[in-house]
Amino acid sequence: MTLSIEVEATHGPARATTITTARGTVTTPCFMPVGTRGTVRAVETEDLERLGAQIVLGNTYHLLFRPGPGTVERLGGIHGFADWSGHVLTDSGGYQVFSLSPKVDDDGVTFRSTYDGDEYRLTPEGAVAVQTALGADIQMVLDQCPPLPSPDPVVREAVERTALWAARARRAFVDLGADDRYQFGIVQGGVDAAMRVESAQRTTDIGFEGYGIGGLSVGEDRDAMLAALAATIAHLPEDRPRYLMGVGDPVGIVEAIALGVDLFDCVLPTRFGRHGTILSSEGRFNIKNRRFADDAGPLDPMCPCRVCQRYSRAYLRHLANVHEPTAARLSTLHNLAWTLRLTERAREAVRDGTLESVRTEMRALYD
Amino acid sequence: MTLSIEVEATHGPARATTITTARGTVTTPCFMPVGTRGTVRAVETEDLERLGAQIVLGNTYHLLFRPGPGTVERLGGIHGFADWSGHVLTDSGGYQVFSLSPKVDDDGVTFRSTYDGDEYRLTPEGAVAVQTALGADIQMVLDQCPPLPSPDPVVREAVERTALWAARARRAFVDLGADDRYQFGIVQGGVDAAMRVESAQRTTDIGFEGYGIGGLSVGEDRDAMLAALAATIAHLPEDRPRYLMGVGDPVGIVEAIALGVDLFDCVLPTRFGRHGTILSSEGRFNIKNRRFADDAGPLDPMCPCRVCQRYSRAYLRHLANVHEPTAARLSTLHNLAWTLRLTERAREAVRDGTLESVRTEMRALYD
Numbered sequence: 001m002t003l004s005i006e007v008e009a010t011h012g013p014a015r016a017t018t019i020t021t022a023r024g025t026v027t028t029p030c031f032m033p034v035g036t037r038g039t040v041r042a043v044e045t046e047d048l049e050r051l052g053a054q055i056v057l058g059n060t061y062h063l064l065f066r067p068g069p070g071t072v073e074r075l076g077g078i079h080g081f082a083d084w085s086g087h088v089l090t091d092s093g094g095y096q097v098f099s100l101s102p103k104v105d106d107d108g109v110t111f112r113s114t115y116d117g118d119e120y121r122l123t124p125e126g127a128v129a130v131q132t133a134l135g136a137d138i139q140m141v142l143d144q145c146p147p148l149p150s151p152d153p154v155v156r157e158a159v160e161r162t163a164l165w166a167a168r169a170r171r172a173f174v175d176l177g178a179d180d181r182y183q184f185g186i187v188q189g190g191v192d193a194a195m196r197v198e199s200a201q202r203t204t205d206i207g208f209e210g211y212g213i214g215g216l217s218v219g220e221d222r223d224a225m226l227a228a229l230a231a232t233i234a235h236l237p238e239d240r241p242r243y244l245m246g247v248g249d250p251v252g253i254v255e256a257i258a259l260g261v262d263l264f265d266c267v268l269p270t271r272f273g274r275h276g277t278i279l280s281s282e283g284r285f286n287i288k289n290r291r292f293a294d295d296a297g298p299l300d301p302m303c304p305c306r307v308c309q310r311y312s313r314a315y316l317r318h319l320a321n322v323h324e325p326t327a328a329r330l331s332t333l334h335n336l337a338w339t340l341r342l343t344e345r346a347r348e349a350v351r352d353g354t355l356e357s358v359r360t361e362m363r364a365l366y367d
Numbered sequence: 368m369t370l371s372i373e374v375e376a377t378h379g380p381a382r383a384t385t386i387t388t389a390r391g392t393v394t395t396p397c398f399m400p401v402g403t404r405g406t407v408r409a410v411e412t413e414d415l416e417r418l419g420a421q422i423v424l425g426n427t428y429h430l431l432f433r434p435g436p437g438t439v440e441r442l443g444g445i446h447g448f449a450d451w452s453g454h455v456l457t458d459s460g461g462y463q464v465f466s467l468s469p470k471v472d473d474d475g476v477t478f479r480s481t482y483d484g485d486e487y488r489l490t491p492e493g494a495v496a497v498q499t500a501l502g503a504d505i506q507m508v509l510d511q512c513p514p515l516p517s518p519d520p521v522v523r524e525a526v527e528r529t530a531l532w533a534a535r536a537r538r539a540f541v542d543l544g545a546d547d548r549y550q551f552g553i554v555q556g557g558v559d560a561a562m563r564v565e566s567a568q569r570t571t572d573i574g575f576e577g578y579g580i581g582g583l584s585v586g587e588d589r590d591a592m593l594a595a596l597a598a599t600i601a602h603l604p605e606d607r608p609r610y611l612m613g614v615g616d617p618v619g620i621v622e623a624i625a626l627g628v629d630l631f632d633c634v635l636p637t638r639f640g641r642h643g644t645i646l647s648s649e650g651r652f653n654i655k656n657r658r659f660a661d662d663a664g665p666l667d668p669m670c671p672c673r674v675c676q677r678y679s680r681a682y683l684r685h686l687a688n689v690h691e692p693t694a695a696r697l698s699t700l701h702n703l704a705w706t707l708r709l710t711e712r713a714r715e716a717v718r719d720g721t722l723e724s725v726r727t728e729m730r731a732l733y734d
Contacts, residue, residue, distance in 0.1 A: 037686070039691055041692070045678075066689050067660065071660060074661055075661070075679065081679075081681070083682075311412075312448075314434070314438065314448070315448050315449060317434075321434075322404045324408065324409075325408070325692045325696065326409065326411050328692060
C-alpha cells in the first residue's frame with residue numbers, strides 16, 4: 001500500500017499528522033530512538049514497546065558488518081531479529097562512511113571498515129540492497145553529507161552527488177516492486193538557502209514517499225540551521241513526511257516542529273543517559289553529582305515515566321557512580337520517555353495552538 | 368515476630384519448607400540472587416520481581432563504601448533504596464575483607480579498602496550495626512573463612528574465632544531488640560568432619576534464627592564439600608533454615624538440597640550471564656559461539672522464561688558480540704530464571720519423591 005499522511009492540525013507551518021503505511025500508523029511529531037546495532041543501546045525491545053516508541057532507526061553501517069545483512073535477512077529482518085513489530089527506518093550507512101575519510105567518486109564511496117580494516121564500497125544501489133535485506137519499512141537514500149562550515153564548492157558537490165545518487169537509488173528501489181516499503185530522499189545544501197531550495201526541488205522532482213533534511217546539526221549554529229530548515233521545508237510537498245536527520249535536543253526539536261518537521265532521530269537522549277546526563281523539566285543535570293546523594297525524589301518530578309515513578313535520584317546516582325549497567329539503562333529509559341513525551345506535548349500544542357509556550361519553556365530550560 | 372519454618376515435605380534429609388518472617392514468606396529450597404551494590408548486576412528491581420526472586424543478598428562490604436550505610440539507612444534501607452519489597456539478606460562483609468590479606472586479631476579485622484585505600488576495622492558488633500543500617504531482614508554474623516586447602520591450625524583458628532565472634536555478634540544483635548529482624552550464625556570447620564561438628568554445636572549453642580554453612584566451595588572438590596556439608600547438617604536443628612553460602616552451580620545446588628540445605632546464594636548465574644555463558648537443559652554453552660550465528664531458537668527450548676519466549680540465540684549472540692549491555696542483562700535474566708526454576712523443580716521433586724532424577728539429570732548435564 002501507498003504511504004499516506006493525514007494532516008490533522010496545523011499551527012503556522014507546524015503540523016500534527018498521522019502517517020499510514022503497510023506496517024501501521026505513526027502519529028507525528030515523532031521522535032525515533034536510534035537502535036544502532038539491532039537494539040537501542042542499553043535497552044531491549046520490550047522497553048521500546050513500553051515507552052510507546054513508534055519507529056526505531058537502524059544503522060545500516062553497523063549491521064552491515066555485525067551480524068551482516070544476510071543473517072538479519074534470514075532471521076526476518078530487523079523486525080524478526082529483534083522481535084520488534086513497530087516501524088523500522090534505516091539510514092543508508094553514508095553518514096558513518098563519510099566520517100571515515102573515504103574515497104568518493106560519482107559512482108559511490110570506498111572506505112575502510114572500522115570492524116575489520118578491509119576496504120568496502122557503498123553505492124546508491126548497494127545501500128538499497130542492504131536496507132532491503134534489513135527489512136526496513138523506510139529506507140534512506142545514500143547521500144553526501146559535508147560537515148559545516150564547508151566551502152561552497154564542497155556543498156555544491158554534495159548537492160550534485162546527492163541528486164545523482166538519489167535518482168539511481170530511486171530506480172533501484174522501484175525495481176524491487178515492494179508495495180510495503182518506502183524510500184525517502186534527502187535534501188542537502190548546507191546553510192545556503194538557494195542551494196537548499198535547489199536540492200529540495202531536485203529531490204522532489206525524483207519523487208519519494210518522504211523527505212529527509214540532511215546536512216544540518218553538523219557544526220552550524222542553531223539560527224543558521226533553522227533558516228536552512230525553513231528554506232527547505234517551503235519547497236517540500238505537504239503530503240509527504242519530513243524528517244530532520246540527527247536532531248534530538250529539546251530546543252532543536254520544538255523549533256523544528258514549529259517549522260513543520262514531522263520526524264526526528266538522534267542519539268542525544270540515549271548517549272546522555274549512558275553518561276548520567278538527565279533531561280528534565282528542571283533542565284539538564286548529571287545524576288552523578290554529589291548533591292543528589294541523599295535525594296529521595298525522582299529524576300524529574302513532572303515525569304510520568306516508569307523510572308521516575310519508582311527510583312530515587314539517590315539510588316540512580318549510586319548505581320551510576322559504581323558503574324552498574326542498570327544506571328545506563330534506567331537513565332536511557334527516562335531520557336527516551338522524556339523526549340517522546342516532548343514530541344507528544346508538541347503534538348497536543350499544535351492542536352491547541354499553544355506551541356509557542358512549549359518553545360518558550362524549552363528555550364528557558366535548555367538554551 | 369519470630370522466624371518460623373514449616374517443613375512441608377521431606378525426602379531423606381531433603382526438605383521443602385516455608386519460612387515465615389515479619390517480611391512475609393519464603394518457600395524453599397530457595398536461590399538468592401546476589402545484589403552486590405544495591406542491585407543485581409545488569410538487572411533492576413522490577414526484573415527480580417518478575418523472576419519471582421524471594422530473597423536478594425546484599426554485600427555489606429560494597430555498600431559500606433558506596434554509598435555508605437548512612438545514605439542507605441536514610442533512604443529506607445536496601446528495601447527503600449532499591450524499592451524492593453521482598454526479603455533482604457546481607458552478608459557480614461567478612462568474606463570480601465578476608466580476601467584483602469587483612470590483619471586479624473581476636474577483636475576484629477583491619478583492612479585496606481579497595482575503594483579508597485584507607486584502613487578500616489570490622490568487628491562482630493560493627494558488622495551488626497552496618498547490617499542494621501542497611502535494613503536487612505536477615506543478617507549474617509562476622510566469621511573467619513579460610514580458603515581450602517588450609518593447614519589444620521588455620522581451620523581450627525577460624526572455628527575458634529568464628530565462635531568467639533558469633534557470641535559477641537549475637538549479644539549486639541539481641542541488644543537491638545528488633546523483633547522483625549533475624550540473625551544467622553555461621554558454621555566453619557573446613558572439610559574436617561570433627562571440626563564441622565564442633566563448630567555446628569558451638570554455633571547452635573549460642574542460638575540463632577538460622578544457620579549459614581560457610582567455608583565451603585572455596586577450593587575443595589565436590590565430594591569433600593558434600594561430606595563436610597552432611598556432617599554439619601546432622602548437627603543443625605530441624606526447625607531452623609540452613610543456608611549454604613556461595614554455592615550456586617546446578618550440581619552443587621541439587622546435591623546440597625539432597626542433604627537438607629534450604630537456601631543458596633552465588634554469583635555464578637549472574638557472572639556467567641555477563642560473560643555469555645548460558646545455563647540450559649542442554650548443559651552449559653557460550654552464546655558468543657559462531658555456531659549460533661543463524662540459530663533462530665531460544666537459549667533453552669525447555670525454559671519458560673521471558674528471554675527464551677522472545678529472543679533467539681542468533682540475536683543474543685549478536686548483542687553479546689557487539690558488547691551491547693542488553694546482552695549481559697538478558698543472559699543474566701535467563702540464567703537467574705533457570706536457576707530459580709531449578710530450585711522450584713527440586714522443591715516439587717522433594718514433594719514427589721523424584722529428587723534422584725533431578726540429581727541424575729544435573730550430573731549428566733553439568734559434571
